[in-house]
Amino acid sequence: MSTIKFLLCGILFISLMQCTNNKQNLKAYYYPIEELREGRMYEYKIVGNDSIVPEYWFYTTVNSEDGAIFLTGQGYDYAFNVNQFFKEEIVSNGVLLDDYRLFFQDNTGQSVPVFPKIEEANVFPFEAKEVSGFLRTRMLWQNPLDTLLSTVFTRGRQFQGFEEYDYLGKSITCAKFLTTEYYESDHKEEGFSEHRGNTIEYFAKGIGLVYYKKTIDEDNVLEYYLSKRYTMEEFEKELLAE
Numbered sequence: 597m598s599t600i601k602f603l604l605c606g607i608l609f610i611s612l613m614q615c616t617n618n619k620q621n622l623k624a625y626y627y628p629i630e631e632l633r634e635g636r637m638y639e640y641k642i643v644g645n646d647s648i649v650p651e652y653w654f655y656t657t658v659n660s661e662d663g664a665i666f667l668t669g670q671g672y673d674y675a676f677n678v679n680q681f682f683k684e685e686i687v688s689n690g691v692l693l694d695d696y697r698l699f700f701q702d703n704t705g706q707s708v709p710v711f712p713k714i715e716e717a718n719v720f721p722f723e724a725k726e727v728s729g730f731l732r733t734r735m736l737w738q739n740p741l742d743t744l745l746s747t748v749f750t751r752g753r754q755f756q757g758f759e760e761y762d763y764l765g766k767s768i769t770c771a772k773f774l775t776t777e778y779y780e781s782d783h784k785e786e787g788f789s790e791h792r793g794n795t796i797e798y799f800a801k802g803i804g805l806v807y808y809k810k811t812i813d814e815d816n817v818l819e820y821y822l823s824k825r826y827t828m829e830e831f832e833k834e835l836l837a838e
Contacts, residue, residue, distance in 0.1 A: 619723050619724065619725050620723065620724060620725065620726070620755070620758075620771075621722065621723060622720075622721060622722055622723065622724060622755065622771050622799075623722040624801045624802065625770070625771040625799040625800065625801050625804075626691065626720050626722070626799065626804060627655055627667060627803075627804035627805075628802050628803065628804065629657050629665065629667060629686055630657070631802075632655050632656055632657040632667065633656070633657045633658075634656075634827065635654060635655065635656040635827065635828055636654070636655055636656075636825050636826065636827065637652060637653070637654045637825065637826040637827075637828060637830075637831040638652070638653045638654075638655065638804070638805075638822055638825055639651075639652055639822070639823050639824045639825070639826070640652070640653070640820040640821065640822055640823065641820065641821060641823040642818065642819065642820055643819035643820065643821055644819075646823075649674045650823065651671070651672075651820060652671070652672040652676070653669050653670065653671050653672075654669065654670045654672075654828070655667060655668070655669050655804075656668050656669075664685055665685070665686040666683050666684060666685055666686065666694060667683070667684045667686060667691070668681070668682065668683045668684075669681070669682050669684075677699070677701070677707060678699055678707070679698070679699050680696075680697070680698060680699070681695075681696070681697040681699075682695065682696045682697075683695040683696075684719055688722075689721065689722050689723055690718070690719070690720055690721045690722045690723075690731070691719040691720040691722075692717045692718065692719060693714055693717040693718075693719050693733055694717070695711075695714075696711075696712055696714060696735060697709050697710065697711055697712075698710040698712065698737065700739070700740055700741050702741055708740045708741065709740075710737050710738075710739075710740055711737070712735035712736060712737035712749070713735065713736050713737065714733075714734075714735050715734040715735065715736065716732045716733055716734035716750075717733065718731035718732055718733060718753075719731070719733060719753070720753065721755065724755040725755070726755060726756060726757040728754060728755055729754070730752030730753060730754045730776065731752065731753050731754075732750065732751065732752050733749075733750070733751040733752075733753075734748070734749070734750045734751075735748070735749045736748045736749070737749075742783075744783050744784040744785055744786075745781060745782070745783045745784075746781070746782050747779060747780065747781050747782075748779070748780040748782075749777070749778070749779055749780075750777070750778045750780075751775060751776065751777050751778075752775065752776045753773050753774075753775045753797075754773060754774045754775075754776075755771065755772075755773055756772045756773060756774050757771075757772055758770065758771060758772065759772045759798070761798045761800070761806065761807060763800060763806050763807070763821075763822075764823075768800050768801075768806075769800075769801070770798035770799055770800050770806065770807075771798070771799045772796065772797070772798055773796075773797040773798075773799065774794060774795075774796060774797075775794065775795040775796075775797055776792070776793075776794045776795075777792070777793045777794065777795070778790070778791070778792050779791045779792075791812075793810065793811060793812045793813075794810075794811055795808050795809065795810045795811070796808065796809045803822070803825075804822075805822065806821065806822040807819070807820070807821045807822065808820055
């Protein structure tokens with residue numbers, strides 16, 4: 597991981613040296629690392645349609661034996677099965693992807709994990725300027741349910757300044773990011789395919805991601821907002837009350 601850390605430092609150093617007067621401190625806009633030591637469930641609902649099952653992510657901060665700080669996240673499907681997991685290392689100038697897992701459901705309903713190879717690990721900058729390059733994450737994996745299919749995923753995240761956002765009836769200042777996603781799929785029998793998409797993200801100070809708008813194509817646009825944050829105890833009580 598030391599090589600990847602050096603790479604992130606180099607990318608940020610070059611970007612910041614180009615225009616030091618415009619750099620912004622964005623650390624407070626990422627997830628609240630200290631608060632999440634006890635864990636929090638984040639509930640994201642679709643804008644304008646609360647009847648659709650929300651997305652849920654459970655975030656926890658942990659320390660390694662050598663003192664490194666990590667943020668872990670688990671994503672859940674509609675049946676509350678874990679379908680994604682990540683572990684990110686919090687370093688002095690940003691966030692690096694340390695581990696990522698996908699979970700596929702086979703035809704018996706069993707969950708099958710996949711451990712993608714991480715080639716580029718940059719996730720989120722703590723210092724950036726408004727007109728900067730994209731921080732890249734790049735992973736590749738083979739589908740466990742179809743060994744002929746392999747996928748390469750590339751994501752770029754670019755800071756685009758600060759904007760006001762109406763969050764639960766209150767106007768707050770958010771760090772705005774443009775995220776581009778590119779999937780390359782190669783099937784040994786069916787051939788090559790690719791898919792591009794982009795997402796607008798708003799991160800709020802002391803909270804993290806509060807809104808995102810994902811555009812897959814002109815007919816597929818999804819908007820989610822952070823509707824509530826729970827402790828795990830509060831979340832379990834909420835489920836039992838339904």
